[in-house]
Amino acid sequence: MMHQTPLKIAVASGKGGTGKTTVATSLALSLAKNLTETVMFLDCDVEAPNAHLFLKPEFSDQKQVEVLIPRVNETLCTHCGKCTEVCQFQAIAVLGQRTLVFPQLCHGCGSCTMICPTNAIQENPKSIGILQKGKAEQIEFARGVMDIGEPMAVPIIRQLKKWVKSTPSQITIVDSPPGTACPVVESMRGSDFILLVTEPTPFGLHDLRLAHQVAKELNIPTGLIINRDNGEFKELDNYCKAENLPVFLRIPFQRTIAEGIANGHTLVDILPETILSFQEICQTIRNIVK
Amino acid sequence: MKLFLTTTGPDLHSELDPRFGRCAYLLLIDSETLEFQSFPNPSSSVSGGAGIKTAQFVADLKPDTVISGDFGPNAASALRSANIPMYLYGDCKTVEDVVRRLNSNSLKRF
Amino acid sequence: MIKQLVILSGKGGTGKTSLTAAFANLAKRNIPPIKAVLADADVDAANLELVTQPTLLEAHEFIGGEIAIINSNLCMSCGICEQVCRFDAIIPPNSNHPAYQVDTVACDGCAACVYQCPEEAISMVSQRAGSWYHSDSLYGDLFHADLIPAQENSGKLVTVVKQNGRLKALDTNAPLLIIDGPPGIGCPVISAIAGADLGVIVTEPTPAGAHDLERALQTIQHFHIPALVVVNKADLNPAMTDAIKTYCAEKQIEVLGEIPYDSSMSDAMKLGKDIIAYNPDLPASQALILIWNKIIKYLSLDGGLT
Numbered sequence: 184m185m186h187q188t189p190l191k192i193a194v195a196s197g198k199g200g201t202g203k204t205t206v207a208t209s210l211a212l213s214l215a216k217n218l219t220e221t222v223m224f225l226d227c228d229v230e231a232p233n234a235h236l237f238l239k240p241e242f243s244d245q246k247q248v249e250v251l252i253p254r255v256n257e258t259l260c261t262h263c264g265k266c267t268e269v270c271q272f273q274a275i276a277v278l279g280q281r282t283l284v285f286p287q288l289c290h291g292c293g294s295c296t297m298i299c300p301t302n303a304i305q306e307n308p309k310s311i312g313i314l315q316k317g318k319a320e321q322i323e324f325a326r327g328v329m330d331i332g333e334p335m336a337v338p339i340i341r342q343l344k345k346w347v348k349s350t351p352s353q354i355t356i357v358d359s360p361p362g363t364a365c366p367v368v369e370s371m372r373g374s375d376f377i378l379l380v381t382e383p384t385p386f387g388l389h390d391l392r393l394a395h396q397v398a399k400e401l402n403i404p405t406g407l408i409i410n411r412d413n414g415e416f417k418e419l420d421n422y423c424k425a426e427n428l429p430v431f432l433r434i435p436f437q438r439t440i441a442e443g444i445a446n447g448h449t450l451v452d453i454l455p456e457t458i459l460s461f462q463e464i465c466q467t468i469r470n471i472v473k
Numbered sequence: 474m475k476l477f478l479t480t481t482g483p484d485l486h487s488e489l490d491p492r493f494g495r496c497a498y499l500l501l502i503d504s505e506t507l508e509f510q511s512f513p514n515p516s517s518s519v520s521g522g523a524g525i526k527t528a529q530f531v532a533d534l535k536p537d538t539v540i541s542g543d544f545g546p547n548a549a550s551a552l553r554s555a556n557i558p559m560y561l562y563g564d565c566k567t568v569e570d571v572v573r574r575l576n577s578n579s580l581k582r583f
Numbered sequence: 584m585i586k587q588l589v590i591l592s593g594k595g596g597t598g599k600t601s602l603t604a605a606f607a608n609l610a611k612r613n614i615p616p617i618k619a620v621l622a623d624a625d626v627d628a629a630n631l632e633l634v635t636q637p638t639l640l641e642a643h644e645f646i647g648g649e650i651a652i653i654n655s656n657l658c659m660s661c662g663i664c665e666q667v668c669r670f671d672a673i674i675p676p677n678s679n680h681p682a683y684q685v686d687t688v689a690c691d692g693c694a695a696c697v698y699q700c701p702e703e704a705i706s707m708v709s710q711r712a713g714s715w716y717h718s719d720s721l722y723g724d725l726f727h728a729d730l731i732p733a734q735e736n737s738g739k740l741v742t743v744v745k746q747n748g749r750l751k752a753l754d755t756n757a758p759l760l761i762i763d764g765p766p767g768i769g770c771p772v773i774s775a776i777a778g779a780d781l782g783v784i785v786t787e788p789t790p791a792g793a794h795d796l797e798r799a800l801q802t803i804q805h806f807h808i809p810a811l812v813v814v815n816k817a818d819l820n821p822a823m824t825d826a827i828k829t830y831c832a833e834k835q836i837e838v839l840g841e842i843p844y845d846s847s848m849s850d851a852m853k854l855g856k857d858i859i860a861y862n863p864d865l866p867a868s869q870a871l872i873l874i875w876n877k878i879i880k881y882l883s884l885d886g887g888l889t
Contacts, residue, residue, distance in 0.1 A: 197627075197628050198630070199592075199594060199595010199596045199628075200595040200596005200597060201595075201596060204791065230768045230772075230798075231593050231594050231791075231795040231798060233790070233795065237790070250669075267529065269695075269698050271692055271693055271694050272521060272522060272693075273516075273519060273521065273525040273526045274522065274525075276525050276526075276529045276551055277529070278528065278551050278552070278555035279554065279555040279556060281555075283551060283554055285522065285525060285547055288521055288522045288525070290691055290693055291669065292669055292691060292695045293695060294667075294693055294695035294699075297698070297699055329768065329769065331798065331802050331805050332773075332802060332805040334738065334769050334770035334773055335770065336767075336769045336770075338670070341670075341671065360767065361595040361596075361627075361628065361766050361767070362627030362628055362766070363627045363730065363732040363733065364627045364730060364733070364735065364737045365734070366769070367627075369688065369689075372688065384849050384852050384853060385630075385633045385634075385852055385853060385855070386630045386633060386852060389628070389633060390628040390630070393627075394732075397732040397733045400733055401733075416853065438844075441816075442819055445787070445788055445789040445790075445816075445819040445820035445823060446823075447789075520648065520738065520739035520742060521738075521739075
């Protein structure tokens with residue numbers, strides 16, 4: 184098992200609440216029991232980060248994510264309106280003899296600052312989120328947390344991925360946000376494998392198709408874990424067959440599991456036999472990406 | 474006086490549009506002669522900051538006042554910076570109502 | 584005045600869409616009936632259509648934001664675009680691709696590179712990012728959309744869906760617009776709650792549900808929109824439900840009610856129904872009726888249900 188090539192697995196789902204974080208945390212815990220490999224957990228769901236509630240890391244390092252917001256020096260400004268012309272987001276406007284900045288619309292791209300002919304625009308940093316890293320027992324843990332009221336998750340995810348490059352590990356587990364838009368793509372990008380999690384319901388299947396499509400577009404191999412499985416929803420099995428989507432694990436539909444998770448337990452606490460399943464899944468993934 | 478009104482169509486018979494930043498048309502009207510120019514709202518295609526862009530367009534044409542159903546916080550702060558007084562339609566139904574009420578000083582100031 | 588009711592959650596999978604569909608049904612059953620327009624603002628993963636049996640009336644293309652494109656015939660490979668781009672969206676020449684190009688996922692659409700390129704080799708192009716639809720559903724006009732997977736600008740698409748819903752409500756004298764919000768707290772959520780009269784946040788008594796409730800509440804309060812809370816699957820962890828209620832009491836947020844955990848919710852969904860249509864006498868349905876009566880009182884709408 185020594186000297187394996189680094190492996191990065193993104194856990195994703197499309198629909199929220201299907202058990203993505205449950206799977207991601209239990210996968211990390213199972214792999215960390217194999218002490219020959221170092222495991223890094225990356226919580227990329229920066230809008231609603233939850234993995235820390237289960238892995239309980241101690242953070243030892245943090246970093247602010249900032250964007251630069253323009254500030255206009257009215258004594259140098261000639262109100263020529265160039266800044267307004269180049270701004271794609273209506274975040275700066277010349278009105279009579281004043282130039283106004285609307286920080287909540289600004290993306291911090293710097294275009295106005297660069298174009299200003301009289302260098303009347305300076306920039307001030309504004310926080311949009313925070314990055315934190317530390318250890319959850321033997322797991323290296325890092326996450327991003329978006330500030331309240333901020334719209335843009337992607338820059339935080341991108342900074343998070345860059346920031347942890349200095350902590351090399353053999354296996355990285357990425358907990359992706361729900362949905363199929365840009366934050367999900369940014370989380371999945373650069374992964375060797377995408378582990379999809381769904382539930383056997385029409386909502387689950389509908390959103391699984393979308394997430395699967397994103398994975399296909401990124402050209403990354405995929406496998407599926409079905410959560411809350413009661414074996415009754417044939418449409419999902421038909422989809423997996425038609426799409427050649429391998430099903431790695433079926434987690435049964437049991438109220439005791441739902442209650443265990445609700446009480447803050449991880450799946451491997453509730454069903455210890457899944458540890459072996461998760462370790463085997465990782466081995467299967469290694470064989471697929473090889 | 475030169476007035477800007479937000480409307481749903483391009484002439485004096487058009488219905489009033491209560492939205493400022495997302496209005497369909499802007500009418501620039503001379504309150505004495507009722508001569509007017511109409512402009513499609515330049516902000517119709519932007520995803521955010523429509524109120525600011527519309528305010529900027531209005532301010533560039535230097536009207537004496539601007540009248541609409543309501544003004545969002547960004548549009549209001551932009552128009553305030555340009556020193557353009559803002560009035561509200563209240564229960565006015567037509568462009569004519571608005572001009573008459575403005576001339577008789579009975580429109581509500583924003 | 585059209586009242587805008589938005590259903591939110593922070594965490595996904597707490598039952599937001601199931602509740603939205605139930606509220607749409609309850610609006611119709613209300614005595615007197617309340618004509619409502621529905622808008623599915625979870626455009627990444629739109630599910631409201633799966634439980635409201637829509638018949639499509641109109642489909643429209645949605646053009647998303649613009650992104651930059653480099654004309655390699657004009658590009659002199661000076662690299663200025665790469666220096667000015669703050670989104671790491673310019674890919675320098677490499678063995679796979681010998682010219683500068685734009686990373687379409689990372690591009691923010693700011694156009695800084697367009698204005699800084701000395702060769703005028705970069706321009707902005709708009710992209711078809713999805714579609715939006717107007718349908719007739721079991722409970723009235725439904726506006727919904729789908730975003731092409733991996734596309735940017737879901738916030739803008741949310742705005743389009745909502746605006747068209749609002750215009751339809753104006754046209755048809757419908758007093759209520761019910762919006763099924765997206766999960767999270769970012770751009771699409773901010774677009775979904777803009778202009779809302781009331782936000783109902785659906786949470787569940789799990790560590791993640793409680794944690795995300797806090798962030799969802801902070802977000803909605805940041806934008807000064809009144810918020811109320813519903814605890815779904817409340818009996819899964821009664822102690823956590825109590826903790827959520829205590830937290831809400833401290834923040835002076837009213838908890839509208841608790842809905843018991845009921846597998847009928849997903850049984851109803853599998854039949855393409857909401858829980859009220861499935862069986863209005865279930866404990867979960869009865870809890871929803873009580874919650875509904877409180878919501879319409881908050882919105883100053885008439886009547887109610889027994």
